[in-house]
Amino acid sequence: MDRIFIEGLDVDTVIGVYDWERGIRQCLRLDLTFAWDIRAAAASDDLSHALDYAAVSERIQDFASQAQFQLVETFAERLAAVLMEEFQIPGLRLKVTKPGAVPAAAGVGVEIVRGCL
Numbered sequence: 020m021d022r023i024f025i026e027g028l029d030v031d032t033v034i035g036v037y038d039w040e041r042g043i044r045q046c047l048r049l050d051l052t053f054a055w056d057i058r059a060a061a062a063s064d065d066l067s068h069a070l071d072y073a074a075v076s077e078r079i080q081d082f083a084s085q086a087q088f089q090l091v092e093t094f095a096e097r098l099a100a101v102l103m104e105e106f107q108i109p110g111l112r113l114k115v116t117k118p119g120a121v122p123a124a125a126g127v128g129v130e131i132v133r134g135c136l
């Protein structure tokens with residue numbers, strides 16, 4: 020299966036376990052890889068046959084702007100389900116990084132694979 024990717028997508032959301040995190044917005048950095056057969060899009064040169072990474076990015080930004088989860092695990096799981104359902108994506112890899120959560124680390128977070136990648 021071919022793959023489409025979105026790297027280093029910064030989103031703004033309410034995320035965190037602690038009281039001080041519930042009243043602020045923080046950045047999450049997302050890296051996504053989608054399973055997608057690109058042959059129909061390539062043969063037709065028609066965006067309607069492609070997985071439109073701009074439309075997917077917009078949906079992710081909208082999801083994050085509404086979300087208020089405590090755990091990055093929940094953010095990742097719910098976002099993966101929304102994208103797979105709404106864009107008929109057969110499989111994806113999603114890495115969610117929370118920069119600055121552990122000051123000594125460049126980043127911490129989760130990476131999940133769902134469906135067939």
Ligand SMILES: Nc1nc2c(c(=O)[nH]1)N=C([C@H](O)[C@@H](O)CO)CN2
Nearest residue numbers: 034035036037089090091092120121
């Ligand atoms: N596995 C996780 N561990 C932690 C999370 C999380 O979402 N998943 N979150 C926190 C706090 O919100 C932290 O990021 C605040 O700096 C701690 N551990």
